[in-house]
Structures are given as structure tokens and as C-alpha cells.
Amino acid sequence: MQKRASAPPSRGSILTDPKIRGWVFQVLAVLTVAGFGWYLFQNTQTNLAQRGITSGFAFLNNTAGFGILQSLIEYTETDTYARVFVIGLLNTLLVSFLGIVFATILGFIIGIARLSPNWLISRLAAVYIEIFRNIPPLLQIFFWYFAVLRAMPSPRQSIVFFDTVFLNIRGLYLPAPSATGAYPAFIASVVIAVIVCIVISRWARALREATGQPFPVLVTCISLLVAMPAFTIVVFGNPFVWTLPELRGFNFVGGMAIIPELVALTFALTLYTAAFIAENVRSGIQAVSHGQTEAARSLGLRPGHTLRLVIIPQALRVIIPPLTSQYLNLAKNSSLAAAIGYPDLVSLFAGTVLNQTGQAIETIAITMSVYLAISLSISMIMNWYNKRIALVER
Amino acid sequence: MSTHTFKPDLQPPVMSVGVLGWLRANLFSNWFNTLLTLLAIYLIWIVVPPILRWVILDADWSGSTRADCTSGGACWVFIKVRFAQFMYGFYPAELRWRVDLTVLLAIVGAAPLFIRAMPGKLRYGLLFLLAYPLLAYWLLHGGFFGLAEVQTSQWGGLMLTLVIAVVGIGGAMPLGVLLALGRRSDMPAIRVICVTFIEFWRGVPLITVLFMSSVMLPLFLPEHVTIDKLLRALLAVMLFEAAYIAEVVRGGLQAIPKGQYEAAAAMGLGYWRSMGLVILPQALKLVIPGIVNTFIALFKDTSLVIIIGLFDLFNSIHQATVDPAWLGFATEGYVFAAAVFWIFCFGMSRYSMRLERRLHTGHKR
Numbered sequence: 001m002q003k004r005a006s007a008p009p010s011r012g013s014i015l016t017d018p019k020i021r022g023w024v025f026q027v028l029a030v031l032t033v034a035g036f037g038w039y040l041f042q043n044t045q046t047n048l049a050q051r052g053i054t055s056g057f058a059f060l061n062n063t064a065g066f067g068i069l070q071s072l073i074e075y076t077e078t079d080t081y082a083r084v085f086v087i088g089l090l091n092t093l094l095v096s097f098l099g100i101v102f103a104t105i106l107g108f109i110i111g112i113a114r115l116s117p118n119w120l121i122s123r124l125a126a127v128y129i130e131i132f133r134n135i136p137p138l139l140q141i142f143f144w145y146f147a148v149l150r151a152m153p154s155p156r157q158s159i160v161f162f163d164t165v166f167l168n169i170r171g172l173y174l175p176a177p178s179a180t181g182a183y184p185a186f187i188a189s190v191v192i193a194v195i196v197c198i199v200i201s202r203w204a205r206a207l208r209e210a211t212g213q214p215f216p217v218l219v220t221c222i223s224l225l226v227a228m229p230a231f232t233i234v235v236f237g238n239p240f241v242w243t244l245p246e247l248r249g250f251n252f253v254g255g256m257a258i259i260p261e262l263v264a265l266t267f268a269l270t271l272y273t274a275a276f277i278a279e280n281v282r283s284g285i286q287a288v289s290h291g292q293t294e295a296a297r298s299l300g301l302r303p304g305h306t307l308r309l310v311i312i313p314q315a316l317r318v319i320i321p322p323l324t325s326q327y328l329n330l331a332k333n334s335s336l337a338a339a340i341g342y343p344d345l346v347s348l349f350a351g352t353v354l355n356q357t358g359q360a361i362e363t364i365a366i367t368m369s370v371y372l373a374i375s376l377s378i379s380m381i382m383n384w385y386n387k388r389i390a391l392v393e394r
Numbered sequence: 395m396s397t398h399t400f401k402p403d404l405q406p407p408v409m410s411v412g413v414l415g416w417l418r419a420n421l422f423s424n425w426f427n428t429l430l431t432l433l434a435i436y437l438i439w440i441v442v443p444p445i446l447r448w449v450i451l452d453a454d455w456s457g458s459t460r461a462d463c464t465s466g467g468a469c470w471v472f473i474k475v476r477f478a479q480f481m482y483g484f485y486p487a488e489l490r491w492r493v494d495l496t497v498l499l500a501i502v503g504a505a506p507l508f509i510r511a512m513p514g515k516l517r518y519g520l521l522f523l524l525a526y527p528l529l530a531y532w533l534l535h536g537g538f539f540g541l542a543e544v545q546t547s548q549w550g551g552l553m554l555t556l557v558i559a560v561v562g563i564g565g566a567m568p569l570g571v572l573l574a575l576g577r578r579s580d581m582p583a584i585r586v587i588c589v590t591f592i593e594f595w596r597g598v599p600l601i602t603v604l605f606m607s608s609v610m611l612p613l614f615l616p617e618h619v620t621i622d623k624l625l626r627a628l629l630a631v632m633l634f635e636a637a638y639i640a641e642v643v644r645g646g647l648q649a650i651p652k653g654q655y656e657a658a659a660a661m662g663l664g665y666w667r668s669m670g671l672v673i674l675p676q677a678l679k680l681v682i683p684g685i686v687n688t689f690i691a692l693f694k695d696t697s698l699v700i701i702i703g704l705f706d707l708f709n710s711i712h713q714a715t716v717d718p719a720w721l722g723f724a725t726e727g728y729v730f731a732a733a734v735f736w737i738f739c740f741g742m743s744r745y746s747m748r749l750e751r752r753l754h755t756g757h758k759r
Contacts, residue, residue: 134735138697
């Protein structure tokens with residue numbers, strides 16, 4: 001931006017005064033945009049009147065009357081469109097969440113593998129990255145859905161993993177946990193263990209900063225986290241009962257059933273995004289100059305400490321901004337669900353509801369504002385976080 | 395006086411040079427690395443041979459119906475029979491030379507731009523950018539100057555994919571540059587308009603934009619105006635990509651040192667001339683790799699037009715896989731589609747990396 005230090009005194013004609021010209025341009029621009037908006041608005045009004053569509057959000061209270069493949073909350077065909085919206089939103093959030101978790105894990109593994117001194121491993125990681133990031137995500141979704149999952153055998157010939165997980169054309173069947181009487185005690189013990197760990201790590205940090213004495217936080221915490229829940233299991237009994245899916249007649253009963261659309265979508269989004277995350281991780285780690293490692297070693301830090309206290313904090317500073325934009329991309333790509341009929345926000349709301357009600361403007365506006373809200377809030381959080389961890393230059 | 399003779403140098407240890415040394419340093423340097431190597435070899439062993447067998451060794455290459463696919467491997471006959479449709483869609487067979495000619499002209503016309511030391515490159519480039527779109531429209535669509543008209547509903551296949559991608563980026567470039575300039579403007583009203591525009595399009599998925607263009611655009615326009623389905627998709631893609639281009643170009647503008655702006659002002663250049671003659675030529679050169687990356691993303695995103703029922707490469711292939719005469723060859727279809735997309739995207743990403751290396755030499759400090 002070239003800011004003029006002080007506005008020059010206006011000399012000559014009004015036409016050449018930069019200040020006045022700036023105002024004229026701005027007014028013109030605002031008028032053009034407003035006029036264009038008004039023109040569109042007028043056209044829309046006429047068109048809507050001609051087609052006999054009443055605009056407004058009253059349709060949200062009408063009965064939907066169609067079934068939904070997967071819903072995280074109770075739903076019957078007599079529920080309203082507003083509830084359909086909530087279900088779509090929850091399904092979108094579900095697939096985004098699953099995708100983000102798996103893609104982060106896979107992406108970090110592959111990104112680190114890419115930097116491995118082992119030639120074969122780093123080549124394999126490179127091949128993975130180049131293959132998966134150069135194929136459109138929609139194609140990957142279609143591949144997993146139509147070519148792989150639609151070609152699965154019928155429930156009777158299911159593919160079985162470890163006698164507990166079943167994969168067939170109807171979806172993926174997993175054992176489902178259900179709580180028993182010992183469940184509250186178990187949860188309480190886990191929560192207490194976590195709190196104790198946080199307190200210990202705070203105290204250890206204060207101790208280290210005050211006296212330089214190290215304290216084995218990691219070992220203590222892991223043993224606490226294992227021992228306390230184990231103790232409650234011994235005392236109170238098993239907190240979960242696992243119900244296994246069972247073949248009855250032509251289909252499976254019990255356990256947790258995951259529809260093939262969700263499996264395909266999660267798989268494709270994970271594999272696609274992991275390739276990008278891996279590249280971010282690699283460049284982030286490479287951005288920490290080798291001098292940092294050498295400096296840490298010459299201070300006498302052990303390799304593990306060098307990694308944890310010197311390399312990773314600096315690498316994260318580089319990795320996190322692009323990582324967030326990958327998360328955003330994944331959330332936006334989850335809208336590709338519409339193409340295979342997974343009941344996400346776009347396919348339910350901008351698809352089915354729009355077709356049933358004809359309320360094009362309202363449904364699309366709602367759908368877009370949801371994505372906009374997600375994007376803007378994530379980028380706001382990221383900007384705040386970025387400022388917090390940004391290098392303080394002296 | 396006897397001359398001193400040196401003993402010949404000792405050979406380095408066998409285990410540290412040559413193939414063995416390389417193996418030891420890169421694959422078996424310690425027990426963990428050895429374990430990883432064995433794991434990787436095992437992984438390759440279970441993945442690669444079956445794929446190779448399916449793709450090449452057991453595949454069927456000759457024939458013309460599905461009955462010719464008997465060996466159990468991939469049935470490339472399917473791709474062979476439908477190849478023309480995958481490339482041209484429903485473009486009339488006797489007019490397909492026009493598509494070929496358009497592509498050929500693009501390659502021949504753009505080739506001089508890649509020669510580094512060509513004189514008058516700028517003038518030639520501008521001329522090409524102005525003349526080629528008109529020529530391409532005339533060749534592809536026709537309807538005047540003696541060429542028969544081919545409706546856009548008959549366009550399809552790889553040709554349509556390329557049309558959407560190229561027109562999309564071509565239309566998005568000028569708009570994106572303007573938006574980037576607007577975002578860095580001194581005038582608050584203009585800045586607000588540009589930021590709103592950019593953040594809006596960047597915040598929503600392309601699929602909702604396509605939905606919007608196909609159902610809302612007809613509502614926005616005066617009643618007697620009907621707008622072609624392809625044009626609607628193109629408009630959506632352009633607006634969407636313009637926001638991304640704007641952010642890429644803004645990166646370039648920010649990288650130009652302030653001294654350049656001040657120098658341009660000191661020369662007495664006004665806003666447009668200082669931008670056009672001093673700032674943008676440097677900024678755009680810096681962001682070419684970023685623009686290529688945006689183009690790759692756009693190229694992959696063109697596959698979304700399946701949602702609004704356009705028959706691009708991917709949709710043509712998808713439709714062919716659900717054709718009853720060729721049921722059960724979905725994998726072959728998708729693998730072929732993936733291969734085509736991959737070749738384009740990989741090629742472009744390599745090109746952008748090379749450019750990055752070449753262009754950044756002068757700017758490193």
C-alpha cells in the first residue's frame with residue numbers, strides 16, 4: 001500500500017485532486033455494486049412472482065416426508081425441513097471430523113516418512129503423495145464407492161477381519177460398545193488421571209524453570225493413565241460390553257453399521273488430503289534450519305529433547321497455517337458427498353429439499369452461509385492462534 | 395638421493411562405497427532402518443505384482459465387445475471402444491477435426507512463448523491471447539463463416555474438461571488481478587467490496603456455486619434471457635477461481651518492495667501506469683507458479699460439473715461404466731480417468747516447480 005505521508009494541498013483543478021478523485025471512484029464503485037444488486041433483486045422478484053413461488057423461510061416448518069439414509073439424531077418422515085437441515089449439517093460435520101482425524105494421522109506419518117533417511121521409505125512416501133494429490137477427489141470418491149464398495153460381496157459372503165469386523169455391499173459392520181454399571185467409575189477415573197497429569201506437567205515445568213531439575217512427566221503420566229482406569233476395571237468390573245454384529249437371515253443385526261457412502265467418502269477424503277498434509281509437514285520440518293539442531297546439540301540436549309523442545313515447536317509454526325487451510329479444504333470437499341448420495345448438507349438441503357420445495361434461493365443461501373460460517377470462524381481462530389505463536393522479533 | 399615414492403592409496407572399505415556402500419548407508423544403516431526397509435519391500439511385494447498383473451500381464455487389449463474380455467485382468471477393450479467418446483463427447487464424428495485443429499493451434503501458437511530468448515515475446519503473447527479465443531470459438535462452436543454450428547450440449551469428454559479449465563482460468567485472471575489490486579487499494583469502499591467478494595467465494599465449496607449457477611442464475615436474469623448450461627458453469631468457475639487468483643496475485647504484490655512503488659510514484663506515474671508498467675510485471679512474474687497451482691486445482695475441480703449434468707471427461711467415463719452393454723468395468727473406467735487427470739496434473743506441477751526454481755534465482759536474499 002502506498003500511503004501518502006501527508007495529502008498534498010490541492011492545486012490546480014478539482015479533477016486532478018487525488019482526494020476528490022478517490023471519493024468519486026468510491027462512490028461510483030458503491031453505486032455500481034448497489035445498482036447491480038438492485039437489478040438482480042428486481043429480476044428475481046419478477047421471476048418468482050411469475051412462477052408463483054413465495055419466498056421466505058416458512059417452508060422450514062413443513063413436513064419433509066422423505067427418508068434419510070443416515071441420521072445422528074432421531075428422524076422420521078413426519079419431521080420438518082428444519083430438522084432435515086440439522087441432520088445434514090451433523091452428517092457434514094461427522095464426515096469432516098473423521099476425515100480430519102484420519103488425514104492428520106496419515107499425513108504426519110507420510111510427511112515424516114518422506115524425510116526418512118531410508119531411501120526406500122522416502123521414495124514410497126513420494127510415490128504416494130504424487131499419486132493421490134494429482135487425482136481429482138471426486139474421482140477417488142467414485143472409485144471407492146462404485147468400483148470397490150459396490151463390488152463387495154453380499155452379507156452372507158462378507159469379508160471378515162478378526163472375526164469382529166464385517167465388510168459387505170451394505171456397508172461396514174463394527175462391534176459397538178454399550179455401557180454397563182461400571183461405566184461412570186471408569187470415566188471418572190480417566191478424567192481424574194487426565195487432570196492429575198495436567199497438574200503434574202505444570203508443576204514439573206515450574207520446577208524446571210526455577211531449578212533446572214527435570215522431572216519424568218511422560219513416564220509418570222502414561223503410567224497414571226494406564227493404572228487408574230485399570231484399577232477401576234479390577235474393582236468395579238468391565239465398563240463396556242461389546243455387541244458383535246451377527247448375521248441373521250440376509251443381513252447383520254447388532255453392532256455398529258456404517259453405510260458404504262460414509263466409508264467411501266471418509267476413505268477418499270482421507271487419502272487425498274493426507275497427501276497434501278504430508279507435503280506441509282515435510283516443508284515445515286525442512287524449514288527449521290540445520291543450525292538449530294546443531295545449536296541444540298551443542299547445548300547438550302539429547303536427540304529426543306532436541307526434537308521435542310527445538311525442532312517441533314518451530315516446525316509447527318510453519319505447518320499449522322497451511323494445515324488449517326487443508327482442514328478447510330477437506331470440509332469443503334465433503335460436499336462432494338452429493339455425488340454419491342451421502343446425506344450431507346448439500347445433498348440433503350441443496351438437493352432433495354430444493355427439489356421438493358422449489359425454494360432455490362433460500363436453500364442455497366442457507367447452505368452457502370453454513371460453509372461460509374465454518375470457513376470464516378476457522379480462519380478467525382487460526383489468525384488468533386497464528387498471532388499468538390508468531391515469532392516475537394526483537 | 396633416492397626419490398621418495400608414495401605408497402598407493404588404500405582402497406576404501408568395500409562396505410562403504412559402490413552399491414554395497416549405498417545400500418548400507420540408505421537402507422540398512424541400523425536395525426530400525428533395516429526393519430523399515432524389509433517392511434517396505436514386503437509392502438511393495440503385496441501391492442505391485444497384483445496391480446501389474448491386472449493392468450498389463452492379464453489384461454485384454456484386442457476385440458470390440460465385452461465377450462472379448464476373458465482373461466480376468468483389466469478389460470482395456472472397453473476404453474478402446476469408447477475412446478472417441480471420452481475425448482470428444484457427442485461432438486459429431488465428421489467434425490472432430492475441428493477439435494483436433496483447435497488443440498493443434500493452441501500448441502503451435504503457444505510454443506514460441508516457451509522459447510526464452512524470443513524477441514517481441516510480449517507483443518506476440520498479447521496478440522495470441524486476443525486472437526486465439528475468437529479462433530477457438532469459431533472452430534469449436536461454428537455457426538458463422540462457413541462452419542456448421544455445433545451446440546454446446548454436444549460438447550463433451552476431455553475436450554469439454556479442457557474448455558472449462560482454460561476458459562475458467564482465462565476469465566478469472568483479469569478479474570482476479572483487479573480484485574487483488576482492489577484489496578490493496580487505499581480507498582476503503584473499494585477494499586471492502588473486494589475483500590467481501592474474495593472471502594465469499596473462497597468460503598464456499600465449488601459444488602454449491604455450481605448448484606447456484608444452475609438454479610439461481612435463471613432467476614437472477616430478465617425473463618426472456620436464457621443462458622446456456624455450459625456458459626452458466628463457466629461463469630460459476632470464473633467467479634470462483636477469480637477469488638483464488640486474487641489471493642495468489644496479492645501474495646506477489648506484497649512481495650514487491652515498497653521502494654518500487656515509491657520509485658514509480660517519483661517518476662510521476664499515475665496509479666494505473668505505475669501498476670501496469672512497474673508493479674504488475676514484477677508481481678505476476680513472481681506468482682506464475684502459484685497461478686499454475688491454481689490451474690491444477692481448477693483442472694481437478696472441473697470433474698464437479700457432473701453435478702449439473704455436463705459430460706466432461708469424468709462424466710463421460712462414468713456414464714459409460716453404467717451402460718448395460720459394459721456393466722462391471724467401472725474400475726477400468728476410473729483407472730483410465732485417473733490416469734488422464736494424473737498425467738495432466740503431474741505434468742503441470744513439475745512445470746511449476748521448474749518455473750519456481752528458474753524464477754526465484756534473482757529474488758533470493
